[in-house]
Amino acid sequence: MNPSPPDAATVVSARGLGKRYGKRRAISGLDFEVLEGEVFGLLGPNGAGKTSTLRMLAGLLPPDEGEVSVCGLDARTRSREIRERVGLLTEQPGLYDRLTSLENLTFSARLYGVPAGEIPGRAERLLRPLGLWEQREERVGTLSKGMRQKLAIARALLHEPRLILLDEPTSALDPESARTVREAVAALAAEGRTIVLCTHNLFEAERLCRRVAIVRAAPGEGGRMIALTEVGRLRRDGRAVTVELEGPAGPHAQGLGAIPGVRAAHPSGTTIEVDFVEGAPGGPPVPEVVAQLVAGGARIRSVVPRERPLEEAYLSLVAEAGAS
Amino acid sequence: MRALVLLGKELREIRRSRGLLLSMSALPLSMLPVPIVLVAGVAHAPMGDIHNLIGYYFGGAAGVSGDPRADLIGLVVRNCVALFMVMPLFIPVLIAAQSVAGEKERRTIEPLLASPLAAWEIVLGKSLAAVVPALGISWFAFAVFAVGVDWLTLPLFHRLILPDGSWLFGVLVLAPLLCFLGNTVTVLVSSRVSDSRLAQQLSALIVVPLLALIVVQVTGLLFVDGRVYLWLGAAAATLDGLLFAAAVWLFDRQRILSRWG
Numbered sequence: 001m002n003p004s005p006p007d008a009a010t011v012v013s014a015r016g017l018g019k020r021y022g023k024r025r026a027i028s029g030l031d032f033e034v035l036e037g038e039v040f041g042l043l044g045p046n047g048a049g050k051t052s053t054l055r056m057l058a059g060l061l062p063p064d065e066g067e068v069s070v071c072g073l074d075a076r077t078r079s080r081e082i083r084e085r086v087g088l089l090t091e092q093p094g095l096y097d098r099l100t101s102l103e104n105l106t107f108s109a110r111l112y113g114v115p116a117g118e119i120p121g122r123a124e125r126l127l128r129p130l131g132l133w134e135q136r137e138e139r140v141g142t143l144s145k146g147m148r149q150k151l152a153i154a155r156a157l158l159h160e161p162r163l164i165l166l167d168e169p170t171s172a173l174d175p176e177s178a179r180t181v182r183e184a185v186a187a188l189a190a191e192g193r194t195i196v197l198c199t200h201n202l203f204e205a206e207r208l209c210r211r212v213a214i215v216r217a218a219p220g221e222g223g224r225m226i227a228l229t230e231v232g233r234l235r236r237d238g239r240a241v242t243v244e245l246e247g248p249a250g251p252h253a254q255g256l257g258a259i260p261g262v263r264a265a266h267p268s269g270t271t272i273e274v275d276f277v278e279g280a281p282g283g284p285p286v287p288e289v290v291a292q293l294v295a296g297g298a299r300i301r302s303v304v305p306r307e308r309p310l311e312e313a314y315l316s317l318v319a320e321a322g323a324s
Numbered sequence: 325m326r327a328l329v330l331l332g333k334e335l336r337e338i339r340r341s342r343g344l345l346l347s348m349s350a351l352p353l354s355m356l357p358v359p360i361v362l363v364a365g366v367a368h369a370p371m372g373d374i375h376n377l378i379g380y381y382f383g384g385a386a387g388v389s390g391d392p393r394a395d396l397i398g399l400v401v402r403n404c405v406a407l408f409m410v411m412p413l414f415i416p417v418l419i420a421a422q423s424v425a426g427e428k429e430r431r432t433i434e435p436l437l438a439s440p441l442a443a444w445e446i447v448l449g450k451s452l453a454a455v456v457p458a459l460g461i462s463w464f465a466f467a468v469f470a471v472g473v474d475w476l477t478l479p480l481f482h483r484l485i486l487p488d489g490s491w492l493f494g495v496l497v498l499a500p501l502l503c504f505l506g507n508t509v510t511v512l513v514s515s516r517v518s519d520s521r522l523a524q525q526l527s528a529l530i531v532v533p534l535l536a537l538i539v540v541q542v543t544g545l546l547f548v549d550g551r552v553y554l555w556l557g558a559a560a561a562t563l564d565g566l567l568f569a570a571a572v573w574l575f576d577r578q579r580i581l582s583r584w585g
Contacts, residue, residue, distance in 0.1 A: 021582050058438050061578050084440040094435040096333070098340040103333075110329040111439040155435070 008035040011071060011163050011194045012057060018065030018222075019052045025222035026052040028065055032213045032228050034163075037192040041209035041231075043199060043314065048215040049223030050198040051091065054167050057196060059083040071162050084112065087161035091168045093152035097141030101132060101151050104140055105158055112159035119158075126154040130184055146177025153184055164188065164195045170204060182207065206231060206310040214314060216321050226321040234313045240306035241286060243272045246299040255292060261285040273306070326441050330449025331456070338419065338457060347418050348457065351411055352465040359404035360472040366396050367476055381544050394481060401473060401486065405494045406538050406548060411465055412503040414531050415458035420510035421524035423450040424580070428518055433580060443575040447511055447568070454507040459500055466495045493553055501560035506530055508567040515575050 010033050018028035027049025034040040042050050055061040057070055059082030068075045071085045095104050102123060109119045127133040130150045140148060149169065156164060169185060170178035182204060188195060189208055199205055205212055212234065214227040227234065245252060249267040256265035256272070261280035266273040276284040286303065293300060338344055366374070371392070378392045381399055424446075427433040436446070470486035477485050487495070510527035517523050537556075541548040 021578075055581065060434075060438050060581065080440055080442065083438060086438075088435065088438045090434040090438070092431040092434070094432045096337060096432055097430070098337050099333070103336065107329065107333045108435070108439070111326055111441060113326075113440070152435075 008037055010034070011036050011038075012040075012068070012196065014057075014066065014068045016066030017053070017056065017063055017068050019049065019056060019061065020064045020222075027215065027223040028221075030066070030213070030215075030225050032225070034194060034196055036194050038211065039189045039193075039195045039197060039209045041197050041199065041205040041212035042215065043202065043205050043212050044215035044223060045200055045217060045318075047223075048217040050200075050215060051167055053215075053223075054088070054165050054196065054198045057163075058086050058088045058165050060088075084159075085162045087156035087159065087164045089149075089152055089156045089164070089166045089169055091171060093148040095140045095148055095152060095155070098139060100137050100139055101127070101143070102136040104151065105155055108155045109158045114159050122158055122160075123154070126157055127151075129187065130154055131180075144177065145173055146180055149173060149177065149181050150184055153181070157188075162194065164193055166195060166197045166199075168199055168201075169197070170199075170201060202309075202311045202314055206235075214317055216318055227317050231310060232307075234317075235307040235310055236305040239278055239284065240273060240275045241284070241289070242302075242304050242306055243274060243289070243293065244301040244304075245270050245272070245293070246301055249298075252293050252296050252298040255296070256289060259285055259288050259292060262289065270301075325445075327445040327449035327452065330441065330446065331452045334423070334450065334453030335456065338453070344418065344422065348415055348461060351414060352461055355408065355411065356465055356468055356472075358407065359401065359469050360476065362400045362404065363397055363473050363476050366393065366400055367480055369393075397473075397477060397480075397485070401488075402490060402548065403538070403542050404469065405491055406534075406541055408462070408466060408469060409494060409498060409502055409534060410531055410538075412458055412462040412499040413506040413534055414528065415461055416454040416503050416507035417510045417524060417527045417530065419458060420450065420454035420507045421514055421520045421527060423454065423511060424514040425517055425520040425523040426514075428580065429520055437577050437580065443577075444572045447571050447575055450511050451504065451507050451568070451571075454510070455500070455503045458507070459503045462499050462503065463495060466491070466499070490550060490553060493550070493557070497557050498553060498560065501557055501564060502534075504564045505560050505567070508564060508571055512567060512571040512574060515571070515580060 012032070012034035014030050014032050016028075017030035019026045030053060032040070042053060044050050052061065056063050056068055056075060059070065059075055059079035062076055062079065070082045073082050073085075075082055096107070099107065105123045105127075106119050109122065110116070114122065123136070124133060127136055130153070132147060132151055132154065135143060135147065140151065143151065153169070166185065170181050173181060185195070185197070185208055195208075197205065197208060209231055211228070211230050213225050215223040216226045217223045243249075247270060249270050249272045253265045253267035253272045256262055256274060261277050261282075262285060263275045263277050265275075274289055290300065290303060374392045374396055377396055382395065424433070427436060441449075470491065473486050474484045506527070509530045510523060513527045514520070514523040517526070537546075537548065540546045546552075
């Protein structure tokens with residue numbers, strides 16, 4: 001995953017973004033930005049308003065609350081221009097079964113105004129790496145689900161959009177197909193494309209995204225954003241650190257448990273796993289731990305916040321939001 | 325023009341849909357024998373029967389031209405031209421019902437809506453895709469009808485009775501207008517419901533007024549002449565314009581997406 005350069009342009013800017021369908025609220029209070037070259041994840045369970053958000057970003061649905069600009073264009077007033085600049089992969093591939101792969105791509109490219117002479121070359125450049133070039137003359141109805149999804153990705157990229165929106169790109173795919181699609185998305189990320197990935201697949205988000213917004217559906221209220229953070233920061237839970245020492249850790253670990261805010265210290269070889277009490281006043285007492293170790297003569301190599309799997313971090317956040 | 329790109333895609337899909345091609349050809353195939361059989365029947369009917377029918381329709385056994393058989397054949401042809409107008413009105417219903425509602429069913433609508441196509445371009449592209457084949461089939465059926473009638477009547481009258489004024493008006497003016505009407509009604513209905521069969525059933529009701537007119541004409545209650553055709557044409561043209569504008573106005577991306585799911 002490519003970090004965006006510090007001066008990267010803002011491709012998406014949402015402020016208080018919300019959507020309603022009649023009286024039913026789908027999502028509200030979304031605040032986030034997506035920078036050029038970034039892979040941004042929109043995580044949340046089904047029904048949390050992820051697809052509605054993506055459709056607003058794609059210029060398909062007008063926002064009912066707040067503001068959103070995509071590629072510098074107001075989604076309320078310039079949706080058609082946004083649609084020209086965005087490549088959307090919908091949850092269902094939405095390809096025409098009676099047309100061949102190439103005919104599907106050609107149709108889409110012409111809708112987006114790609115010059116006719118450029119279409120075959122662009123199609124070949126996209127289909128070859130996806131392993132679909134040999135199937136270009138086959139009707140889409142005969143292709144496997146994974147192939148269709150990859151073809152739909154190619155279609156979303158054919159007009160060289162500035163922003164790529166992916167809605168659950170691997171849902172409903174078997175593990176093998178999901179893996180090939182994930183690899184295709186990873187390749188796009190490696191090229192520095194700006195991508196918004198909407199998913200409830202945490203493994204996918206962990207592998208592909210630099211930052212994520214987590215949305216959660218509350219009964220009767222629709223979705224709300226409960227976190228906006230870097231994936232790495234989300235995984236670092238702040239409730240534990242791993243301290244690596246020069247030499248055996250056992251003798252130095254003994255007194256750490258007495259420090260207020262430290263729940264336990266587990267030595268193992270040259271490292272000590274220090275667990276902190278959740279919600280300790282003043283935060284985790286990392287400076288006190290380091291000071292005591294140094295005072296005890298330990299030579300510290302590193303102090304690294306312990307990382308937990310994104311799934312654990314996500315579930316913990318959702319549970320906290322539910323409790324509050 | 326993007327609407328033409330959509331038209332090209334739609335025509336390609338129609339060509340590859342055997343079921344749709346079959347249902348599109350069913351109506352002309354079942355209607356074509358009607359005028360041929362009727363004209364053949366009149367051409368060979370005993371004069372007594374001819375006089376009876378002429379008396380019923382024209383109020384006098386002599387008819388209007390002094391040649392009862394020619395008058396009766398003229399009447400049959402006129403009625404059949406009206407009957408054939410069902411084709412340009414109904415065939416687009418079959419095609420257009422598959423357009424928006426069909427795309428919803430096949431889950432292909434969202435990428436189409438996400439493209440830069442404006443609502444009017446989608447409605448126009450879908451409309452042309454229904455009108456072009458429907459008009460082609462209707463014109464082919466009208467041509468076979470004319471050739472069949474001329475082939476049967478040439479030995480009697482020693483001249484071609486078709487094409488005549490009302491046939492030409494029907495084929496060149498009324499048929500395209502009715503084609504567009506059947507299509508626009510269906511595109512409109514199709515974009516408001518989520519099921520292509522429901523769209524087809526509701527839109528098919530558009531043929532009811534035309535069938536009523538045909539029944540009135542065939543039973544002799546109303547003599548449908550050129551003036552009635554002109555009124556019919558004017559009404560169809562007005563409705564075409566109004567309904568097309570309504571179809572564009574009511575083409576609501578949000579409604580289509582949220583109804584579909």
